[in-house]
Amino acid sequence: MVLPDGFVPLRNVLSSGDQSSFLGAIEKIQAPVQPEPGGDYVIHFTIRDKFPGDEKDSVPCIIKGWKAEWLPKGDPGDVAILRGMKVEILGTNNTKTLVNDSGIQSQALFFPAKSIPAPEIGHDYHSGGTSKLIYKSMINSRPPSSVEQMAVINMKAAAAPLLEQLKDPKVMFQARLGSTNSTTPKRGGKRQSLISNMTYNMFYDLVGEVVKTFWGVYTVDLYVTDYTTNTDLFLYEEKSDTEYVGAHQKPWPGPFGQMTIQIRCYEPHAGYARELKEGDFVFLQNIHTKLSQSNKLEGAIHQDPRYPMKVGIRKCTHPAQLGGLKERKAEYEKKHAGTLLSREVPTNVPKEPSAVVLSTKKQNKKEKKQKEKQKEQEEVKRKAEEIGKAVKDLNPNVCAGHEDVGLSTVDEIVNNPHLKTITETGDELTLPFVNSRYRTRLRVVDHWPLQLKNFTRSTSIPTTSQASALTSSTGNSQSLKDASQSGNFAWHFFLLVEDANAPEGSTPTRFPLTIDTARAQCLLKMDPCDLSARPKTLYELEHKLSVLWGNLHERKAALKKEGINLPLPVGDNKLALSNKPFECCVEEYGVPVDPEGKPYTEDVIKAMVNAMDDPSTDEGAHALKVLGNPKTWKRTWSPYNTTIKSGLEDW
Known part of the structure; x- marks a missing residue:
């Protein structure tokens, strides 16, 4: 059957984008469950768009919501429209799965099979008609268009073989049980882990060092290492400066190998993550590990629905927290001392005159940058001393937390530069506010x-x-x-x-x-x-x-x-x-x-x-x-x- 514009056949799910739409009949579905007290409610179901078709025409799906009533209700045989879904590879069998994504406002509509008419009597559902199909939807889902209504009607007709099978009470009973291989991320046990022990679709706590940060509009990506190796991570290879191309491309600062995991932080964690810098030691809680689009292990820290304002990121300063990490870092640096030295000081003196000049210019440029950096650090220290003198008579009867966070001025808070951002299309966008936190003196x-x-x-x-x-x-x-x-x-x-x-x-x-x-x-x-x-x-x-x-x-x-x-x-x-x-x-x-x-x-x-x-x-x-x-x-x-x-x- 012909799908509406923007809809993707299920067998092409891996090549679809994160905002694609899908249409299919529900083969199996579970009632909403809450995997852990206070957590999201979850529905597991499977949809198919070809009958009988093969296994590539059937895809498992997961819809999560803070409340059970926010989720759509349906039965085997009903027709589902899914919009803005995200494709994830979950479970021990690396199953391609459609998962709703709050970041792009996924939508889901379930149409009861018994209320869907046959195509020959569905003319009133065409464009210009007055009839509307009955459906149950998840929160914030827009109604179906007339084109989508006709696609639902045709999908039910195509799913006649499935509906015939579901007339058997035993088949219907099994279909309502859904899949027994749950792909819900597992929690429990002692979650603090080394990167080397991490696997897909789990929740972990991690103590590590920030290697790199990358700011998005609503998120912050942290690149974190604990100097242990996991072969599922991206491989950062040792390269000389001349092997990096591009005017704005910076060499990877290390560590090299498969020791660094990328972790995307959503609000409220992103606000604190923006205060971190390279070299900070951090404790990260509730990292949800998953497979990236390049089939590498990565993580995400989402908002906790039970404690929406709780931040799962803290700086580590106590020696008991950092003992093992610093030992592994020292061992890594000792092992790669030759490589690190070669990246700092040229070991071969070039013989060609032009090469000598090039080497000298490069060394002079490096020394200039070091002097500029030292000057900036001295200026920051001087300003800090001035501020300290100016407010030496601070009120001792007002206590504020997060003493490890740097101070912001009122001008910096009110004129936050992140209020202006660039969209994916390159347009400048002024945001009404930025979810952020500061420490200041007032x-x-x-x-x-x-x-x-x-x-x-x-x-x-x-x-x-x-x-x-x-x-x-x-x-x-x-x-x-x-x-x-x-x-x-x-x-x-x-x-x-x-x-x-x-x-x-x-x-x-x-x-x-x-x-x-x-x-x-x-x-x-x-x-x-x-x-x-x-x-x-x-x-x-x-x-x-x-x-x-x-x-x-x-x-x-x-x-x-x-x-x-x-x-x-x-x-x-x-x-x-x-x-x-x-x-x-x-x-x-x-x-x-x-x-x-x-x-x-x-x-x-x-x-x-x-x-x-x-x-x-x-x-x-x-x-x-x-x-x-x-x-x-x-x-x-x-x-x-x-x-x-x-x-x-x-x-």
Whole structure:
């Protein structure tokens, strides 16, 4: 049968791209299972597009989702449309398998066989017709086109031999059991491993050295070694400089051989991976090993659905963690000392005059680069010393984590160069935000609301814009009551901050920190409540915040009475501000906002996400319009892993 444009026959699956579409009848299918508590739900099934055909016309598939209700439901004999699927080689038999890929928004639609008409009576499903086929889809799947509907009808007709076999109860029973050779990645046991012991389709933890980094738009590739050999890895051969061609191609820094694994890091891990540099020793968690397109072993670190903000990358500094790794590195360097030396110092003095000149120029160029590098390092050290002197009086009562991460200035945070990127077609693209994390030194120069008692707000009654969005997403006002079940009160306030080293008399770059309940509980170690009704808690809040911002609150209230609004230039005498700069970890992310620019609440967002289960409805289309449009997302910063101590003895 003729497939719609963009669809690939199953026997050509290995030559298809990662965004190809497929059509077939379901031979076997399992009910959704959750391989591990809190993990993704998974459906295993097999589709075929030729009957009877041979084994090349049948391909196993895996669809994963955070919730079981996000996955399509189907039976043997149903017809499946799969869009944007990724081809992976899984299992001990190296089976080609279609797997949904969240990065390219895969889609799946299952059409019940019993509701698909015969081709001779399916004219109303043609272009211009009014009839629509019944289907069950995974989240965010668009409805079928009229051409796809007719292809589904013709596929069912072609699958008549399969449907005839499935009339036998025993055959149907076996088909509903699906494949017994699960290709779900295995977890369990002691996962920390050497690269030499890694194999396909498993989860591992690894201690290694970063050899190279490569930044993508949403991901970061880390090339990591632990100086053990695995023959399934890419082979990096020892070559002289003259064997590398291309104006921008750099020689491989080593180690040579099959000792380095490429690991693709997705958010939130990618944000931390961007802070790594060559030579860093790292501990990587939950590396999912798989086969690359060039049939080599590679890995990926995905977001953990149970702990979405957990970062599986840490720098290693303790000798107990690095003992074995450094020993293997020293052994490798000793073994390859001759090669390493030959790459640094020319051992043969050329006899030809022209060659002598060439060698001298090359050596001079190398020495110039070394001097420039040394000068850059001295400049970095000098700036670090200047910053250290300028902020030597840091607030000791504010503690921030990730002390091994370098400091960023406010200008570097606000003007993040990664907001501008280049698409695959070569066009420049400005992103609304970048999921990233920083460590910086700040000073609070304003806060909102004015009164501390308003730092919490009731969640019982959503605002007008939130209520209308929630109603339009769910279709009934009952969900307004459901949206308030997370608690009666929530933290909600803002801190305007500037760089701790901002020069006096200037109006420096500033940005607001958004403090919601989760961030406030970490920062203040206090639960939200009705502050107006609890003066003791309000008093405790006032004292804690005075640790952070000194006399800012009192000066803000006094200046307000004089008709003066904050913020003011740095060092303005009218402000008479007395507070200390502090170290803070800051995370950047995006939040969807309504047409007035107000962020939707978490409950409203959840309601819209649920409505996206069926994008063919008005509610689903509205949810896609809001959550799928980059213009509706607002760039936001919040503190994380930063806490105010309770005592005031050091103030």
